[in-house]
Structures are given as structure tokens and as C-alpha cells.
Amino acid sequence: MLLTAGNLAISQSVRQLLTDYKNKAGRSLWTASSMYEAAQILGEAIRTVHERDSAALDKFGISFNASMIFGGQIKGERCRLFQIYSAGNFIESQDESVYLQIGEAKYGKPIIDRVVSLDTSLDEAAKCALISMDSTLRSNISVGLPLDLLVYEADKLAVTRFVTIDEKNQYFRMIRDTWGEQLKRVFDGIADPVWDAAPEIVGNVLRNTNMRSKPVRVPLPEDMSGGILPVALQALAQDGTGGLQQ
DSSP, X not given: OEEEEEOHHHHHHHHHHHTTOXXXXXXXXXXXXXXXXXXXXXXXXXXXXXXXXXXXXXXXXXXXXXXXXXXXXXXXXXXXXXXXXXXXXXXXXXXXBOOOOOSSOTTTHHHHHHHOOTTOOHHHHHHHHHHHXXXXXXXXXXXXXXXXXXXXXXXXXXXXXEEXXXXXXXXXXXXXXXXXXXXXXXXXXXXXXXOSBOTTOOSSBSOBTTOOOOOOOOOOOGGGTTXXXXXXXXXXXXXTTSSBOO
């Protein structure tokens, strides 16, 4: 399984090269002895495309930008997941980093951070991923449907759960409507802040009456310190009758 983000032309070039690329040992993506070796082969393919295309891209002011998530399982070892960078180097997901994410991450990441853990089931993880994507779709107009969702079960050694999601998908429409309603309900259930409360009051106090901090204020210009508005500000403050507004 390979996910890509960044320059699409670079990603497609790497994917095409991978179909018959072999490392120094003569092994390809299809004959790699481990997922780690397969990730190394993918990294070498990225560097090969970089050596071929980066100079030409630089002439047009285009940076070599491609990031990928590569995962899967080879029989006899555990399922593994890697994030591969433009330089061809990579990191592997560990217990301390239970998920990897590329592309537009800032809108959907907080949801995953709060929900996903080592104990999360695959169905719950899929639900969380779709909620995360819905938040990204809502907040970033450059991201849109359709979405491809693949859920791999360890030791299956086959793709058994895959779906392309468009605006007609029943479950995703339910996610979109329900998540928005639940967020609004939770928001309404949180108490409003209490301002200027006595120090002894406990609960929901945003500011108490004896706090020492004060806002930083910029001193008025000298031509305003006498209380007379400059001509330009007087003109802006006039109402329809020629008088100054309150």
C-alpha cells in the first residue's frame, strides 16, 4: 500500500519506476525479503527520480516535493508502516507513534491525537480517519472528494476492505451530519466563562477581580493627547447631519 502527497508528477514517476526497479542485490519491490528492504527500495527509487529531474525542476522554480506512506506485510513478519521523505530516507511507526500522516494534516490531526491509541480497533480507526478527513474537507477548499479508504487486517495478506467514497456514500454522509451535530451539542454543554469574579469563587472563572496583569497599551500620538480629534478622524466620525457621533 502506497499513499503519496506533494508534487503529483514526481509521485507518478516514482510509482512507474517501482514497477521494474531493482536494488544492488537484484531484488525489487515484489521480491524484497522484508518490508524494511521494500522501504529502502522505494527510497532508492525516489532518489533516482531526484537525480534525473531535480535540476530541471529548479530551473522553473519548482522544488522536489514528495512524501509517501508505505505499508503492508510480507508473510513471516509483522505488518509494518513507514513514512518516506523527499530525500528517500524514512521512519517507521512505533508504539510511541501509532499513526503516520502526510499532506494536509493540520485540520484533522487533533481528532486522531485524541482518539487513536494502540488499543483502538480497526473499525474505530477507520471511523476516526473519516471524521478527520471530513474536518479537513470542511476547512480546506483544496481538498475534496472522492476518498479512498483501505483497511488491512494483519496476516490476511490480501486486500479485503476497500472503498472509494463520494458524496453519495451513505456512511460518510451520516458521519458528516452526526459529527457536526455532536460537536455543537458538546460545545453548548460547556459553561460560558465567568468574568471579574471574586477570588473565592470556584468554577469556570476566566478572570477574577484582583488579577494583576493588564493589557499592553500603546500610548496615544501627541496630536491626540489633548483630547481633540485630528481633522481626518473628525471627518470619519461625522454623521449624516454634520455632527460628531457619540
